[in-house]
Amino acid sequence: xxxxxxxxxxxxxxxxxxxxxxxxxxxxxxxxxxxxxxxxxxxxxxxxxxxxxxxxxxxxxxxxxxxxxxxxxxxxxxxxxxxxxxxxxxxxxxxxxxxxxxxxxxxxxxxxxxxxxxxxxxxxxxxxxxxxxxxxxxxxxxxxxxxxxxxxxxxxxxxx
Numbered sequence: 003x004x005x006x007x008x009x010x011x012x013x014x015x016x017x018x019x020x021x022x023x024x025x026x027x028x029x030x031x032x033x034x035x036x037x038x039x040x041x042x043x044x045x046x047x048x049x050x051x052x053x054x055x056x057x058x059x060x061x062x063x064x065x066x067x068x069x070x071x072x073x074x075x076x077x078x079x080x081x082x083x084x085x086x087x088x089x090x091x092x093x094x095x096x097x098x099x100x101x102x103x104x105x106x107x108x109x110x111x112x113x114x115x116x117x118x119x120x121x122x123x124x125x126x127x128x129x130x131x132x133x134x135x136x137x138x139x140x141x142x143x144x145x146x147x148x149x150x151x152x153x154x155x156x157x158x159x160x161x162x
Contacts, residue, residue: 004037004147005037005040005150005151005154006040006041008037008151008154008155008158009037009038009040009041009044009154010041011158011162012038012047012154012157012158013038013041013043013044013046013047015157015158015161015162016046016047016097016157016161017046017047018161019096019097019161020096021047021095021096021097021126021161022046022047022048022049022093022094022095022096022097023038023047023048023049023095023096023097023098023099023157024049024050024051024052024089024090024092024093024095024097024098024099025038025050025051025052025089025098025099025100025153026051026052026054026064026082026085026086026088026089026098026099026100026101027051027052027053027054027100027101028053028054028055028060028076028085028101028102028103029101029102029103029104029105029119029145029146029149030101030105030146030149030150030153031053031055031146032051032053033146033147033149033150034051034099034101034149034150034153034154035048035051035053037150037154038154049093049094049095050093050095052064052085052089052092054066054085057071057076060076060081060084060085063088063092064084064085064088064089064092064100065084065087065088065091065092066081066084066085066088067084070084075114076102077102077103077104077114077118077119077120078102078120079120079122079133079135081102081120082100082101082102082120082121082122082133083100083122083124083131083133085100085102085122086098086099086100086122086123086124086131086133087124087131089124090124090126095126096125096126096127097123097124097125097126097157097160097161098122098123098124098125099121099122099123099153099156099157100121100122100123100124101119101120101121101122101149101153102119102120103117103118103119103120103136103138103145103149104116104117104118104119105117105119105142105145105146105149106141106142106145107141107142115137116145117136117137117138117139117140117145118135118136118137119135119136119137119138119145119148119149119152120133120134120135120136121133121134121136121149121152121153121156122134123156123157123160125160125161132156132160134152134156136148136149136152
């Protein structure tokens, strides 16, 4: 498995932090959750996943505001931060990670080219949501894998 070593580190850090993680995914389509559950023992640190590909699912499942999607778009800092917070509110997890991006090969624009991805991480009880914009290169699969790796690394930075 491509992320086995990293997932093992994330799992240990989550157990040490006495917490579980929830994912809110768009462009990765569940790849982050798949990575997190790919090794034995993940029931100790993985709560659930939301795959919210459509605007409606982001609003209905995670509470992303309509105005956020209209004014900023689904691939925006504001949207992924609302996704991360919504995932925490709808789960028993203490840590969340959310992503939304343009994995291609189409769908890009001059200000949001293919490979643009926003990630956000949140911790229950903390005000601050950490978010970061990435511009990944490669084909659709490579962009999704790089997003998954960045998501896992972000969890480590957040709680390790």
